[in-house]
Amino acid sequence: MYDLLVVGAGPYGLSIASHAAAAGLSLRIVGRPMASWRDHMPRGMFLKSEPWASNLSDPEGRWSLDAYCAEQGMTARHGEPIPVEAFASYGLWFARHAGPPVDERMVTALRLCPGGFEATLEDGERLHARTVALAIGVLPFTEVPSALRSLAPAHVSHSSDHSDLERFRDRDVTVVGGGQAALETAALLAELGARARVLARAPRLNWNDLPPSRERSPWQSARSPLSGLGCGWRNWLYSERPGWFRLLPEAKRAHIAKTALGPAGAWWVRERFEPVVEVRLGQRITSAYEWGSSVRLELTSRNGEPSSLETEHVIAATGFKATCGRLGLLTDDVRHGLRAVRDGSPAVGRDFESSVPGLFFAGLTTASGFGPAMRFVHGATFTAETLVRGVRRRLRSRAAGDRIPAPGAGVRLTGTGAVVQN
Template identity: 70%
Template sequence: MYDLLVVGAGPYGLSIASHAAAAGLNLRVFGRPMASWRDHMPRGMFLKSEPWASNLSDPRGRRRLDVYCAAQGVAARHGEPVPVEMFADYGLWFARHAVPEVDERTVTRVAPCPGGFEAVTDDGQVLHARTVALAVGVMPFVEIPAALRGLDASLVSHSSHHSDLIRFHGKDVTVIGAGQAALETAALLAEQGTRVRVLARAAHLRWNDAPPPWERPWWQSARSPHSGLGPGWRNWFYSERPGAFRRLPERTRTRITASALGPAGAWWVRDRVERAVEVLLAHEVTSARAVPGGVRLEVLSRANGSHPPLRSVETEHVIAATGFTASLDRLTLLSVDLRDSLSTMIDGSPEVGRDFESSYPGLFLAGLVTASGFGPAMRFVHGATYTAGALVRGVRRHLRVRPLSGAIPAPGRPSPSETPTRAYG
């Protein structure tokens, strides 16, 4: 039986695995490394966060993004966005050097069993572990507006469903949303020759300013410090003090998580949108139906003086860049009895303790699903550093593992004595 099974191999899962390996835990890691970044983001996209705020976490801080970039002959500079492809390659490099070998199979079910948990892979293998850390990223939580649900995937998709937008070359596409995913997707579509419009409920688009210089007078830093989520004391609190955020009242935490750092476009995509993309503001889709050649959207205009208030928009495809809803009911890989036993917060997300342990002992959660517990940082790569350290401390506390005095074990394959056997029957 393993000490820890890490389900997920994105920035959070890999960071947790690195800290767990350094702590001497007997662990396995499952998932396609950096899958969201490799399979669910179109080429040409950039990280919105600063390079120094986009590090995966190893205990000694040696496997940083800037270290990887330097080895590739590229400087990771403050204020210069990093291509998503480079970040994905960085994650793969981190996986090779900072964690035990990752098993790329998918874990399809996690259930309680005597002494811990039973996990089943997509090919039927059964493994047992005393603790489990779910770091499943954002894909289980894809949110598509109710008006668009039920339409065929050839007509409606989520922005995270695309690793390549070339299929839309020469077509007419409507992107729904007002955040970075919507605006950058629309810019990429326009730049490849797609007729594209953005349809947003917001009355106006919000654009993030270019970050202030890294080196600046002390009084400017004191007034608006840099942080992993952007400049300012409020962002500093969210990004640098997740443990303190968790001590806020539950209603305050859920309200902040739902509203802080709302939809906005990065400064470097603004000109690309404004010069090439039609934007319909204060518009909301009320219904949608398939028609010959695509989709007809019935749209309600909420702009003052709009006449007529209702209009139809016909398009060949709709991309919903409408975010993610991290509710417990969407963690369907958990067995029904395990899922039903978990306590939830008022927004439907699972409740987690100070070490990211759920209300079921030994089941730990990481990433977006913990944002209402530990704050907006958990929506970004930056939150992986705090999570990895705290979560592994919680696992060790659960296992009652004493601190090690020996060397950190090198990443590698499990020894024969650690390799699980296939279940009978």
């Protein structure tokens, strides 16, 4: 039986595995390395975060993005976006050097067993571990507006469904959303020759400014410090002190996790986007249905005026919602013990441990507990260090025959996935 099973091999899973191996834990990491970045982002996309804020984490800091770029004869400069393909390759390089080999099979079910957990892999093999870290990324949590869910896949998709947009060349495509994924996807579609438009509920699009220089005066740094999530003391708190964020009241944490660093496009997308993409703002989709070979969208403006739109395909770039009910790999015996906070995400304690003893979460699922940094690669360092410390604490407790209380009360999940008050 392993000390730790890491489920997921993206930036968070690889970072956790690196720290766990350095701590001397017996572990296994399973999942396709950097799958979201390799298989679910079209070529031509770039990282929105700065290169220095996009490092995976190993205890000695040897396997940084800077080190990878230097080895490859590339540059990683502040203010110069990194191609997604290069970042995915960096993750594979990190996986080869910074931790144990990755087992690329997928986990199909996770259940409780004597002494810990049993994970069933896609080929039927079963692994056993005393503790588990779920670092499954964002793909299980795709969010599509309810008005679009009845459409066939030929007419609607999520932005994360595409590694290649070539099939939309010369077609009419409507992208729903106003964030980076929507705006960059629309720009790429237009550059392929598609008739691309963006449809958003917001009254205007937001654009990030060119980042300020990292070389700043003491006065500038004191007034508005630069952090991995941007400038300002609030962003610095989210970025550099997730442990402090957790001390806020639950309702406040959930509100900040939902609203902070809201939808916005990177400065380098704007000049590609504005000349070639149609924009329709302040519009809500009330219904959608097939109309011959196309889709007809019925819309309502912010002041209640109806309108309609015909398009050949709709791409929902509407983000992700990390609720417990979407954790399909958990069997009922695990789900029954899982508590959730008000937004439906797992309740986690100070070390990322859930209410199921020995089951830890990482990444987007923990944003309501530890803040907006958990939505970005930058949060992997704090998570890996803290979570592995929690795993070691749990293992010591079991060895001593003690029981560490699970995180405090929240809400719990029923067998059907419904959320109810404790």
